[in-house]
Amino acid sequence: MSEHSSHDSIYRDPRSQVDAFVFDQSVANVFDDMIRRSVPGYATVINMVGVLAGQYVKPGSVCYDLGCSLGAGTLAMRQFIAADGVRIVAVDNSPAMVEKCRGLVAQQNQAVPVDVLQDDINSVPIENASMVVVNFTLQFIEPDQRQRVLQRIYDGLLDGGVLIISEKIAFDSAAEQQMQTELHHSFKRLNGYSDLEIAQKRTALENVLIPDTLETHRQRLSNCGFAHQHVWFQCFNFASMIAFK
Numbered sequence: 579m580s581e582h583s584s585h586d587s588i589y590r591d592p593r594s595q596v597d598a599f600v601f602d603q604s605v606a607n608v609f610d611d612m613i614r615r616s617v618p619g620y621a622t623v624i625n626m627v628g629v630l631a632g633q634y635v636k637p638g639s640v641c642y643d644l645g646c647s648l649g650a651g652t653l654a655m656r657q658f659i660a661a662d663g664v665r666i667v668a669v670d671n672s673p674a675m676v677e678k679c680r681g682l683v684a685q686q687n688q689a690v691p692v693d694v695l696q697d698d699i700n701s702v703p704i705e706n707a708s709m710v711v712v713n714f715t716l717q718f719i720e721p722d723q724r725q726r727v728l729q730r731i732y733d734g735l736l737d738g739g740v741l742i743i744s745e746k747i748a749f750d751s752a753a754e755q756q757m758q759t760e761l762h763h764s765f766k767r768l769n770g771y772s773d774l775e776i777a778q779k780r781t782a783l784e785n786v787l788i789p790d791t792l793e794t795h796r797q798r799l800s801n802c803g804f805a806h807q808h809v810w811f812q813c814f815n816f817a818s819m820i821a822f823k
């Protein structure tokens with residue numbers, strides 16, 4: 579997909595005022611480049627979502643990709659689903675993301691049907707699900723709504739169904755928080771972002787992207803009733819968990 583995406587230079591020039599980050603057309607246009615150069619381990623998480631789909635998706639069920647952006651998780655699931663009679667529902671509330679996502683889904687030559695919905699993950703119906711992917715999106719939901727969103731996912735999963743949740747994470751230890759933040763910024767610098775770009779993006783995301791600790795995630799998942807849950811991937815301050823109903 580990367581060949582369809584333009585280079586992200588949104589925060590390259592100095593701004594007198596940095597507004598809160600929004601998923602508008604300018605972000606959708608460069609999103610694939612932005613997320614790959616900003617999220618350590620992103621490509622691995624996406625590829626492994628395909629592996630997980632091959633392993634866990636059940637015949638006749640529905641897969642959800644909540645906060646799908648350009649549909650990277652959807653395309654990965656679709657490529658590797660082995661079960662029959664499966665449908666994927668990809669959901670995002672950004673019109674620009676949904677439009678581009680629909681185009682990319684239409685270009686992929688795979689049989690599994692995909693519905694791309696412009697909707698809010700706080701309210702979209704979730705039912706008959708064997709796999710739900712929430713990649714780097716719960717972090718944008720109001721913290722006091724996160725338990726409710728996870729509970730709705732749990733309720734819509736079939737017994738034995740799985741939730742994959744990938745997030746930027748925070749750390750209780752100040753020393754670890756500092757180390758992981760520095761490593762994340764080094765990663766971005768090596769991927770061509772300047773210190774100014776990193777600083778302006780950080781300001782834009784303040785109060786918009788609010789990370790939780792792994793402990794908070796574990797607690798929420800167990801509050802929902804998930805039978806067991808594991809961190810299957812972590813790279814610096816980004817991690818992905820799998821939870822089984």
Ligand code: GEK
Nearest residue numbers: 601645646647650670671672698699713714715718
């Ligand atoms: C990927 N999963 O490439 N309802 C629906 N969508 C929302 C909501 C909401 N309430 N809030 C935010 N979004 C993707 C990456 S990006 C992560 C996900 C990032 C959407 C928002 O429009 C955006 O497209 C996405 O969640 C988050 O694996 O940019 O760091």
